[in-house]
Amino acid sequence: MFTKSRKSNPVNVSVANGQKVCSSSRELNRLLRVDEDGSDSPVFTHRTVKEGKHLIRAGQKFEVLYVVNAGFFKTVFSDDCGNEQVMGFPMKGDLLGTEGIGSQQYNNDVVALTDADVIEIPFEDLSALAKLVPGLDETMFRIISQQLIQEQLALVAIGALCAEARLARFLMKLGDQMQLQGCSVDKFMLRMSRQDIGSYLGMKIETVSRTLTLLSKKGIITVDQRDITIADRTALAEIGRKSRAKDDQLAQSSIQCPQMEARKTGSSNRDLSKPDSGRPIATPWSGLTDSIDSVGRVTG
Amino acid sequence: MFTKSRKSNPVNVSVANGQKVCSSSRELNRLLRVDEDGSDSPVFTHRTVKEGKHLIRAGQKFEVLYVVNAGFFKTVFSDDCGNEQVMGFPMKGDLLGTEGIGSQQYNNDVVALTDADVIEIPFEDLSALAKLVPGLDETMFRIISQQLIQEQLALVAIGALCAEARLARFLMKLGDQMQLQGCSVDKFMLRMSRQDIGSYLGMKIETVSRTLTLLSKKGIITVDQRDITIADRTALAEIGRKSRAKDDQLAQSSIQCPQMEARKTGSSNRDLSKPDSGRPIATPWSGLTDSIDSVGRVTG
DNA sequence: CGGCTATTTGAGATCTTTCAAATTATGTGG
DNA sequence: CCACATAATTTGAAAGATCTCAAATAGCCG
Numbered sequence: 001m002f003t004k005s006r007k008s009n010p011v012n013v014s015v016a017n018g019q020k021v022c023s024s025s026r027e028l029n030r031l032l033r034v035d036e037d038g039s040d041s042p043v044f045t046h047r048t049v050k051e052g053k054h055l056i057r058a059g060q061k062f063e064v065l066y067v068v069n070a071g072f073f074k075t076v077f078s079d080d081c082g083n084e085q086v087m088g089f090p091m092k093g094d095l096l097g098t099e100g101i102g103s104q105q106y107n108n109d110v111v112a113l114t115d116a117d118v119i120e121i122p123f124e125d126l127s128a129l130a131k132l133v134p135g136l137d138e139t140m141f142r143i144i145s146q147q148l149i150q151e152q153l154a155l156v157a158i159g160a161l162c163a164e165a166r167l168a169r170f171l172m173k174l175g176d177q178m179q180l181q182g183c184s185v186d187k188f189m190l191r192m193s194r195q196d197i198g199s200y201l202g203m204k205i206e207t208v209s210r211t212l213t214l215l216s217k218k219g220i221i222t223v224d225q226r227d228i229t230i231a232d233r234t235a236l237a238e239i240g241r242k243s244r245a246k247d248d249q250l251a252q253s254s255i256q257c258p259q260m261e262a263r264k265t266g267s268s269n270r271d272l273s274k275p276d277s278g279r280p281i282a283t284p285w286s287g288l289t290d291s292i293d294s295v296g297r298v299t300g
Numbered sequence: 301m302f303t304k305s306r307k308s309n310p311v312n313v314s315v316a317n318g319q320k321v322c323s324s325s326r327e328l329n330r331l332l333r334v335d336e337d338g339s340d341s342p343v344f345t346h347r348t349v350k351e352g353k354h355l356i357r358a359g360q361k362f363e364v365l366y367v368v369n370a371g372f373f374k375t376v377f378s379d380d381c382g383n384e385q386v387m388g389f390p391m392k393g394d395l396l397g398t399e400g401i402g403s404q405q406y407n408n409d410v411v412a413l414t415d416a417d418v419i420e421i422p423f424e425d426l427s428a429l430a431k432l433v434p435g436l437d438e439t440m441f442r443i444i445s446q447q448l449i450q451e452q453l454a455l456v457a458i459g460a461l462c463a464e465a466r467l468a469r470f471l472m473k474l475g476d477q478m479q480l481q482g483c484s485v486d487k488f489m490l491r492m493s494r495q496d497i498g499s500y501l502g503m504k505i506e507t508v509s510r511t512l513t514l515l516s517k518k519g520i521i522t523v524d525q526r527d528i529t530i531a532d533r534t535a536l537a538e539i540g541r542k543s544r545a546k547d548d549q550l551a552q553s554s555i556q557c558p559q560m561e562a563r564k565t566g567s568s569n570r571d572l573s574k575p576d577s578g579r580p581i582a583t584p585w586s587g588l589t590d591s592i593d594s595v596g597r598v599t600g
Numbered sequence: 601c602g603g604c605t606a607t608t609t610g611a612g613a614t615c616t617t618t619c620a621a622a623t624t625a626t627g628t629g630g
Numbered sequence: 631c632c633a634c635a636t637a638a639t640t641t642g643a644a645a646g647a648t649c650t651c652a653a654a655t656a657g658c659c660g
Contacts, residue, residue: 130437
């Protein structure tokens with residue numbers, strides 16, 4: 001299923017940083033690093049996962065959290081009736097497995113969309129660590145709380161936006177995330193299939209395709225297979241505001257919504273168009289990251 | 301906005317008029333349906349909120365978490381474009397405000413659907429408490445993790461189910477929650493408007509009404525204003541499985557899905573049809589609860 | 601008893617989905 | 631590197647579900 005790899009060197013602990021959860025992850029990073037001066041730096045295990053393989057299967061006993069170090073994943077939730085839905089596309093810096101804490105078993109399948117590398121954080125260790133590292137528990141709360149908000153954003157999108165708007169937001173968000181990874185905001189590769197996108201956005205694959213074509217015809221984006229280019233970011237954002245409801249025109253007035261997601265979400269929204277002041281995301285994984293290209297595909 | 305009530309005395313056992321007025325961490329634990337582990341009992345403040353009033357407004361600085369002691373609420377999330385969506389209908393025992401932890405400000409409006417009473421838990425105190433009360437932090441993680449799963453369930457519902465199924469699940473879940481409150485599973489009163497239901501389920505008010513009528517005509521439920529009676533629980537559950545997709549018939553086979561939400565959700569889902577082994581939810585709030593009827597309406 | 605709000609209903613308009621089929625990649629063996 | 635089989639994506643046309651608009655009812659408040 002996955003390859004267990006080297007234990008990271010006993011030097012400072014390295015934990016992914018930035019990107020979506022940016023601040024949170026960075027904090028986690030900073031905190032987990034405990035004493036940079038090397039007193040008792042805990043060591044975490046790395047795992048690599050081959051494209052298409054599961055990192056986690058729903059139903060497995062919950063024991064560890066993972067932080068994505070490189071590569072792309074999708075998380076899939078299935079209710080007992082077999083209805084499944086892609087919940088998200090975690091990438092570098094994202095924390096995986098948190099939904100398992102409560103029930104003591106993972107509730108999502110986590111599948112690698114590209115070869116990937118993750119860091120394993122035994123939940124027990126974390127609890128112990130929290131007693132030593134001031135603020136660690138709070139950081140964890142913070143990260144999970146952000147995840148709550150992410151899901152709420154997804155809910156609003158599926159519940160209140162038309163297909164075109166959902167897709168528009170999706171692309172903007174993806175672009176922003178890519179930017180956090182050090183890539184271009186408006187030129188990136190989709191790592192997931194139309195199927196996955198459709199599941200994530202609550203629409204059929206054909207609708208995804210058609211809508212993509214539509215946006216393309218409008219000249220707002222360019223689509224070449226899975227390569228996306230956002231030609232008109234402003235227009236895309238505008239479309240992202242289009243509510244499903246017709247009477248909801250007020251939401252479309254160009255006056256509102258200067259940012260895709262901002263207001264009350266505050267620093268919480270690690271998605272959408274807020275670049276989080278584009279901090280460049282240092283990569284503490286020297287040795288490792290060397291073998292991984294800028295977009296997360298493991299090359300070595 | 302809300303009425304601040306007595307701050308309990310700094311002593312351990314809080315007593316007022318010979319009656320316990322406030323909650324201890326132990327009670328909090330019990331209320332939150334966690335195992336208690338008797339330790340010292342810090343004292344918390346209560347707040348009452350009048351029907352229709354806000355307990356929390358999105359954007360306010362995050363400082364405290366609330367545990368619902370009595371009454372019903374709705375939580376509403378709004379993205380910056382004005383698209384709002386009801387995220388849930390918290391009731392007794394539910395924890396409110398967790399989405400504010402990450403961004404240090406609340407992200408949802410929380411409105412009382414009936415007169416209500418909540419317990420205030422300053423987040424800072426909680427952190428401190430966690431150092432004293434073993435397992436408290438883990439309990440908190442657990443609770444928030446469950447919230448993540450609840451949201452995921454909501455996402456699947458909106459994303460993958462047809463209107464009828466969404467409503468069916470909604471009613472079953474509500475019934476189960478009412479049962480946890482000591483009421484009947486199949487006869488209860490909706491505390492929210494059709495509007496709220498529609499927002500929560502991602503459909504228009506007219507669709508809610510029509511679907512309700514439909515279920516009623518099928519003889520599965522009885523609707524009298526906001527009074528709901530579930531006549532055929534089995535049929536309702538069956539309908540709750542109806543995927544939006546036509547080709548997803550496998551999900552509808554009567555073989556699968558014995559429970560509405562169970563499998564991987566494990567103990568996590570305290571909603572839906574799993575009665576959570578029907579723990580009767582003791583009410584540690586003697587003095588207070590006396591003035592509150594069994595369905596949460598404050599009568600005193 | 602009004603005035604108002606919430607809910608229900610009807611009928612047509614729309615957006616998505618469904619079903620079918622064409623078209624474009626991707627992968628494999630020679 | 632080509633040919634073939636398979637998977638992914640795109641497109642078209644029709645069916646279906648949900649929404650929109652309009653209007654009738656029903657309930658609640660003073």
